[in-house]
Amino acid sequence: MTDCIFCKIAAGEIPSNKVYEDDRVIAFEDLNPQMPVHTLVIPKNHYSHIADGIPDDEMGYLFNAAVKVAEIKGLSESGFRLTVNTGADAQQTVHHIHIHVCGGAPMNSGSPKR
Ligand code: 5GP
Ligand code: ZN
Numbered sequence: 001m002t003d004c005i006f007c008k009i010a011a012g013e014i015p016s017n018k019v020y021e022d023d024r025v026i027a028f029e030d031l032n033p034q035m036p037v038h039t040l041v042i043p044k045n046h047y048s049h050i051a052d053g054i055p056d057d058e059m060g061y062l063f064n065a066a067v068k069v070a071e072i073k074g075l076s077e078s079g080f081r082l083t084v085n086t087g088a089d090a091q092q093t094v095h096h097i098h099i100h101v102c103g104g105a106p107m108n109s110g111s112p113k114r
Contacts, residue, residue: 006096010044020072024058025065027072027101036104037073037080041066048095049086066099075103 016028030038080103085092
C-alpha cells in the first residue's frame with residue numbers, strides 16, 4: 001500500500017523506535033504512548049484490520065509476536081493488555097492492522113480504547 005504509514009514504517013521509509021523485527025512482523029514504540037509500555041506490532045503485509053481476511057498462520061504469527069514483544073519489554077510477570085481497535089466505533093485511526101501491547105502499570109478493567 002503506497003499511502004499507508006505503517007507500510008512505510010515496515011519498509012523503513014519512515015523512522016520508528018524498533019523493538020523487534022523479523023521477516024514477517026515489526027514492532028515499534030507508539031508515537032503517543034498511553035502507558036509506560038506502549039508498543040505496536042504489525043505484520044509486514046498490509047491488512048486494513050483484523051477482519052480483512054488475514055490467513056490463520058499470519059494471525060497466529062502476529063499474536064505470538066505480540067507475546068514475544070511483551071516479554072522483550074519485561075511485562076511477562078506483571079501482565080499486559082493486547083488491543084486491536086477495529087473500525088470506526090473502536091476509533092481505529094491507522095488502517096493497517098496493529099496490536100497495541102500495553103503495560104507497566106495497573107489498568108482500568110472497563111472497555112478502554114487501549
Ligand atoms: P489506533 O487508534 O488505530 O488503534 O492506533 C494507532 C496508533 O498509532 C496510535 O496509538 C498512534 O499514536 C500511533 N501512531 C500513529 N502514527 C504513528 C507513527 O507515525 N509512528 C508511530 N510510532 N506511531 C504512530
Ligand atoms: Zn499498510
